[in-house]
Amino acid sequence: MANPVAEIDLDRLRHNARLVMERTGGSELLAVVKANGYGHGAVPVSRALQQAGINYLGVFSIDEATELRIGGVECEILIFERLTSRAVRKTAEESVTVNLSWFGDLDILKNAVKEGLTLPKFHLKLDTGMTRLGIPWKDAASFTERVKQETGAEPEGVYTHLSTSDEGDLAFANQQLQAFEQAIQEIREVCSPKWVHIANSGAIVNMPDSYFNMVRVGMLLYGAHPSADMIDPLKIEPVMNFKGEIVLVRPVQAGTPISYGALYRPEVDGYIGIVQVGFADGMPRPWFERGVVMMKGKRYKIAGRICMDQFMVDFGEDEPDEGETVLIWGKDGENNLPIDEISEEIGINPYTLFSGLGGQRVERVFLNE
Ligand SMILES: Cc1ncc(COP(=O)(O)O)c(C=O)c1O
Secondary structure, three states, X not given: OOOOEEEEEHHXXXXXXXXXXXXXXXXXXXXXXXXXXXXXXXXXHHHHHHHOOOOEEEEOOHHHHHHHHHOOOOXXXXXXXXXXXXXXXXXXXXXXXXXXXXXXXXXXXXXXHHOOOOOOOEEEEEEOOOOXXXXXXXXXXXXXXXXXXXXXXXXXXXXXXXXXXXXXXXXXXXXXXXXXXXXXXXXXXXXXXXXXXXXXXXXXXXOHHHOOOEEEEOOOOOOOOOOOOOOOOOOOXXXXXXXEEEEEXXXXXXXXXXXXXXXXXXXXXXXXXXXXXXXXXXXXXXXXXXXXXXXXXXXXXXXXXXXXXXXXXXXEOOOOOOOOEEEEEEEEOOEEEOHHHHHXXXXXXXXXXXXXXOOOOOEEEXXXX
């Protein structure tokens, strides 16, 4: 079977979760498993996290939450998307926690009350500088007061999202943190939210003052850092080994043009391996210029442009066997090619690389379930 394979090592995932828990002390860990668990497979990942004692998960949409419930996941689930009346109806069946992230969301709750629906638990999402979803933080207390008066309900949690916690200069992230702290103080005069959270992966590594009693972590769990600007990185392990099969080995002479644009020409007579993974599967196209793969502990250059379904590797004078696999990223025995290294080189963050992994052909194989 020559399909691309993403091996997902659930032991490494649990190991990473433990490291994050150690780093963040007593804070509750909300594991972010949106976008199919950052391409790792949301249901198996969530089940493994549940086994490891994680009680809270975050996804983007109500449909992602439904997928987890169908998959037997019992953790509390917070959804990040803008509130809809459809989600409010579904949450009653599936016990999912929603966001209030704009003033108009109150009308959705009020309509639900009128219809006699049980209101879902909700967290108040504040905007402190991301300018995406979120009630402006200065309006947080007055909005909470209105929600209380007009529906009788109070937020179970309050949170905001940081936009620069993974950057060298943390000045703006610290401004967001200060704004959040002030908003929390004001909200506490109106109600007592159980959960307060702001830290994402960048903040877990770079901003120890940001943990409050919950952290929302994605990328670190999957074994990569959000960027190279990490003050005190964790010893996380890559959860995914992305691999491709060599379906053809052909001898070539030095100077033979390879792939679109005829840009690559081997320097010596040797062997080219055709690997059955392409950009349609999530192989990053810009990675051809300085890109490598690994096999048997050695790095080999990617030869020429990545094609939609395949790419070529220059094995030089080493002759691989057809059917052997190359490691594209991850860590597997003597092969170690961190996704962070590829990200740095091509300027595409690991979030984009993981979530760009193709759906139809890439087989996810779960290890240590
Ligand atoms: C609202 C929210 N919280 C937390 C996270 C987790 O971020 P990270 O993967 O950097 O930990 C995300 C991811 O984008 C998010 O959208």
